[in-house]
Amino acid sequence: MTTAERSGARWVLHLDMDAFFASAEQLTRPTLADRPVLVGGAGPRGVVAGASYQARVFGARSAMPMGQARRRCPHATVLPPRFALYKALSDEVMGVLAEFSPVLEPVSVDEAFVEPPSLAGASPSEVEEFGTALRVAVRERTGLPASVGAGSGKQVAKIASELAKPDGLRVVAHAEQDAVLAPLPVRSLWGIGPVSGEALRKIGIETIGQLAAMDGREVAGVLGAAMGSELHRLARGIDDRPVAPRGAAKQISAETTFDTDLTTMSAVHSAVESICVAVHRRLVADGRAARTVTVKARTGDFVTHTRSETTPFAGRDLSTLTAVARRLADTAVGQGGVRLLGVSVSGFGDEPPPALFDAVPSDQGWTAAPAALSDPAPADTAPSAVQSGPAPSAVPSGPAPSAARSGPAPSAVLSDTAPPVTGPGAPEAPPDGRTVIIDTPLAPGPDPHAIGPNTGRPDTLRPDREPDPDRPWRAGDDVHHPEHGHGWVQGAGHGRVTVRFETAFTGPGRTRTLDAADPELTRADPLHSWRPAS
Template sequence: MTARWVLHLDMDAFFASVEQLTRPTLADRPVLVGGLGPRGVVAGASYQARVFGARSAMPMGQARRRCPHATVLPPRFALYQAISREVMDELAAAGGVLEPVSVDEAFLEPPDLAGASAEVVSAFATDLRRRVRERVGLPASVGAGSGKQIAKIASELAKPDGLRVVAADEQDGVLAPLPVRSLWGIGPVSEEALRKVGITTIGQLAATDTREVVGVLGSAVGGELHRLSRGIDERAVAPRGAAKQISAETTFDTDLTAMSAVHEAVEKITAAVHRRLVADGRAARTVTVKARTADFTTLTRSETTAFATRELPTLSAMARRLAGTAVGEGGVRLLGVSVSGFSEDPPLALFDAVPSDEGWTTRPISSPDAAALAAASGAADSEVTASPADIPSTADADGVTITEDAATPAGPDAGIGAGPTRPDFRADDPDRPWRAGDDAVHTEHGHGWVQGSGHGRVTVRFETAVTGPGPARTFDAADPAMARADPLLSWRPAG
């Protein structure tokens, strides 16, 4: 049988690296990306911040205490998604099957590498890393091995900005000393169960009888994990299926107690979900609302229509009704909205599904209010699809976090058009005060980012990925020469 080679590419500290690339002053400084509020969560941490113990999925307050001198920035998901598309395009051009795992990592199995020597694979991967860096300006680590598990572990060993090729005759030696948590499928509970029987490394797990492993971890996963510990991984590299669900959720700085505030939040979250639904070109029959109370009790309510829809007024109305039954008297700390039950053939846009005494029926949607809402939501840019490794399940408190289940990242023809400049760009909320991390453009000084604001003043550092470190200047917050800018222009300026 011809030797198999699977490659795993992982963009190093992706979110933070994008911020350091597009804001060159931060290139060698600790950066934390995530929610800025008291309930914010770290979505990404630079390597300079990680040495102090800050990491993804950590409460932002804890990360800031560990690394008080870090620059904290809100996520710019549209920018991350645009760069991710180009990375995935470059990987697809390498040949073979591509399996995106998240916005910043993917597996590939180039047929030209079947039966190749480790030296040939190393040369191939070195060239791949070079092409990714030249295309997007960011480093990537690559691991290669006989299966997905070995390739993933190899890329972790290669970080940051490195390459590790694990040949079949050395994989046992590479795996043996690693902690069992390095294996897919082993979390804190499984790790503790194995520790109780004296198994703490992959080598110890591999040397244990399969029946004992199954007895500890269960028949469902024990046998498979034992095979992986011995380097046996026959799982195919395969494209991921279409999203089964699109969802968004927000954690609030303070609990929402007024139903009017709940409805306002639900409408904003639903609009974010709707933007992605429209971008996908599909319609949904089911809307689900999730509410988490102050004591972390989570309630969900769902409603399914007879007709698939992608009209915002209908989705918002369903979400508001569901929120009324899911939210109790004590208020909520988190709200989420998801849509599912997708259809590729929605009703004609002249009609929409609405509830009536006779059940779900159709009605014209050409009323001024509905048309205005649909137009307002349709022009907005879509949010990013991210993995739980990059965006924790508790979303940051400063915006809506979009997630998808089993989603394929948007292809080269999706989303922002032929290039990074989006002529339909519009600020999420042009009336809110300037905050640190906002993209700004000045008629005289060009593109920059807000370093700080307050007392009617705002300080902007004017720089992009192509300018190198730039100067900082302070203006009146209401200066008519300054406006909110498209984040994509910090990466590749127009023209």
């Protein structure tokens, strides 16, 4: 081991699950292995939450409008996301990481940093052995591939894991760090997005090496003193940010982008009630209580209005939360149809008193929402809990609310995570500025609502829908039949449903076409496609 390696004693590793959502679908639905898969909303405003590497070859990618992705890869299989499955897999991955290192920092549902004390002062070959064992353990525990990068800090480790994709390992020795970073595009650095990247391009800076060679004062003049100084340090491989557990999210939210604009207040109220169920579920699962409710409404012409109210006491009563949100929606909704609705809670406090927001005055008065709202959220309710990037600043806001406000408008949820990853591997925002949001850890239960990484996934991620009485089965549904076992719906219509019966532990299975009303065909737990029912 060289003197340079001994002096650079720190080793940080970054593990990133490869095409996590799509890989989980390919694992549990073996017929799809090695085939292009798109995960996300299939409606006219659906967004890709995950794309398999086979689909990426054709130009499809995460955060792309689903219609565009399907035009680029028309033979891809499109599936709705299954959050319960992803959450369970994520828990296993984080469990493996915790076994390998007591110092663990989850970044999103599918990636995390570790800084194992046992690797302090280790040689690159020792780090490589550690990374290999880590990848093997994740594969054995979950069945999924993971890429691992290692370097002197979080920035280099993240870049190394990108270089290792797919399903690889890259250890950037301290002595070769400058040579590895120098030729990479400047947008590979954390914190450099389209705006700052374009500012650097205009002065002829396109690679990390060119940025590192600049005078620090010149960088500050282009990017600002604080940001410029930090990015200049990262470009030179100086990164002393600690690996530490992430703090709790400062805001919990859920929002829905509708396939068609809502044009009546009754429809708006109904949607708000459903979204509140998702927010409340996460609030309760986290064991938290909130003082502030914020409602966001975006019209068909992309004008966004927000309204907030704050009570002196923190609480988490669903009916009163819903009532306040409905009342706020009355003033947040502008002229024209409503394209998107969101509800967020913040101002977290201690264990709540018996009721939430009882102290909030109302000129209009309100009636508590019915107890039936404790049922699962319907379709199109998107989780959101961790911001994957800055909220779109170009969206105009409506007039200030008359009630008190607490914090920024919830166009994305605040988080204590590291800055969003940018660069060639990072997802691009959809045309209307929506961000992808996924939180770690996700809330427990069959429908965990948590949402933003860094890498973000689209805000149109949707939990399992309630059955449509006219067409109870949809493509991607998990089902069970006492004779054929666990399977998933490939298509349905005209009173028939086609199911492929297979799981991760059965290998590719056969398809059966059954009567859609067959009483023996029932809905099943998505987890049983990964692990047998006990």
